[in-house]
Amino acid sequence: MSKLVIVGTVAFDAIETPFGKTDKILGGAATFIGLAASQFNVDAAVVSVVGGDFPQEYLDLLSNKNIDISGVEIIKEGKTFFWSGKYHNDMNTRDTLATELNVLADFNPVVPSDYKNAEVVMLGNLHPIVQLGVLEQMETKPKLVILDTMNFWMDCALEELHNVIKKVDVITINDEEARQLTHEYSLVVAARKIHEMGPKYVVIKKGEHGALLFHDDNVFYAPALPLEEVFDPTGAGDTFAGGFAGYLAKTEDVSFENMKNAVIYGSTLASFCVEKFGTERMTDLKSNEVHQRLEQFKSLTQFDIELT
Ligand code: AMP
Numbered sequence: 001m002s003k004l005v006i007v008g009t010v011a012f013d014a015i016e017t018p019f020g021k022t023d024k025i026l027g028g029a030a031t032f033i034g035l036a037a038s039q040f041n042v043d044a045a046v047v048s049v050v051g052g053d054f055p056q057e058y059l060d061l062l063s064n065k066n067i068d069i070s071g072v073e074i075i076k077e078g079k080t081f082f083w084s085g086k087y088h089n090d091m092n093t094r095d096t097l098a099t100e101l102n103v104l105a106d107f108n109p110v111v112p113s114d115y116k117n118a119e120v121v122m123l124g125n126l127h128p129i130v131q132l133g134v135l136e137q138m139e140t141k142p143k144l145v146i147l148d149t150m151n152f153w154m155d156c157a158l159e160e161l162h163n164v165i166k167k168v169d170v171i172t173i174n175d176e177e178a179r180q181l182t183h184e185y186s187l188v189v190a191a192r193k194i195h196e197m198g199p200k201y202v203v204i205k206k207g208e209h210g211a212l213l214f215h216d217d218n219v220f221y222a223p224a225l226p227l228e229e230v231f232d233p234t235g236a237g238d239t240f241a242g243g244f245a246g247y248l249a250k251t252e253d254v255s256f257e258n259m260k261n262a263v264i265y266g267s268t269l270a271s272f273c274v275e276k277f278g279t280e281r282m283t284d285l286k287s288n289e290v291h292q293r294l295e296q297f298k299s300l301t302q303f304d305i306e307l308t
Contacts, residue, residue: 001042001252002143002248002252003043003044003114003117003118003119003120003249004045004245004246004249005044005045005121005138005142006034006045006046006122006124006242007046007121007122007124007130008029008046008123008125008126008238009028009048009104009125010028010054011026011031011080011082011083012024012027012081013026013028013084014098015027015087015232016086016097018087018089018091019231019232020277022277024082025277025278026058026061026278026279027234027235027278028048028083029125029126030046030048030126031062032238033124033148033242033245034062034065035062035065035239036242037246038065038066038246039246040250041066041250042246042250043068044066044246044249045067045068045070045115046067046069046072047072047112047134048073048126049072049074049078050072050074050103051074051076051078051103052074052076052077052079053079054080059072061279061283070112071112071115073107078102079103080102080103081101081102081103082099082100082102083098083100084097084098085234087233091233092208094233096152104126104127104130108133109130109134109137110137111138116137116138118138119143119249120146120245120248121135121138121142121144122146122242122245124148125149125150125153125238127157127160128149131149132160132164135164144170145169145170146168146170146171146241147164147170147171147172148172148173148241149161149171149173150177151180154180166198167198168199170202170244170259171194171202172203172205172240172241173194173202174205174207174237175204178190178202178204187204187212188219191204191212191214191219195214201214201259203244207224208224211240211267213256213259215259220256220260220263222260222263222267224267224270225271225293225296227271231277232276232277232278235278235279236270236273239270240270242266243262243265243266243268243269244262244266246265247262247265247266248262265294268290268293268297269285271293272290
């Protein structure tokens, strides 16, 4: 089993959906990625930063899932990163109401020494300079580097983002962000342009419409599981990335064929994430529930057609 380093925000989120509204709750890209990856019992460490206002019980929640948090810096006099968003009625689109970087503004990440030889690095959503800083601290070349990002960083740190994109093997990005990054409407053309920027593998997440995996001229598509209830999509993209990275770290096989399975695991875990507000569903998720849903996924997508 490979070691996994995860960098990303550990945050407070305030979310509004057509079904309700929360005050500040636990969120952040690294939180969702870590919770998803913990389903695979991999040796994972989170590198991030929080302020003195961050409750110890949230940190305990991560360590209780066997996630190493020695790389989560606590700045006592600082405030934790805060994000707030409001979903439209279709639940596929949202407006960001607030992004307060707080302690993230001057963050210098430190990868714990035991993880500087990790085989898999998941560069979750935060400032591209921090993502690059983590990559530069690795003492051995990771077998796989995966990058996730969002429009916020394209708007305010595009050049730095390009510098990271150049250095990664896989990028996971949503459809609108792929279009923004490449100025192309067609996702096939967008994926080709992103390949040219560096990553050999491009995963485009399409919310309730599933995900596409591109590698050279090969494409694989996984639908999202049709769900009766979608309560809060926050963190679905990060959960997808965490499931994808966790599965690859566990199986130690980074071939295109195995990445297809990683996409299915990512989609399956994301389907749980949206069922409750914030991280709630992911914190009590049991492996038999994941197994059951994978079975559902299989029967949803399997067909036997005779081609003459
Ligand atoms: P997702 O719904 O997968 O895009 O992820 C939502 C999570 O990303 C929330 O928990 C936020 O705390 C976090 N987030 C929102 N904006 C940013 C940003 N600009 N950088 C890093 N993390 C962010």
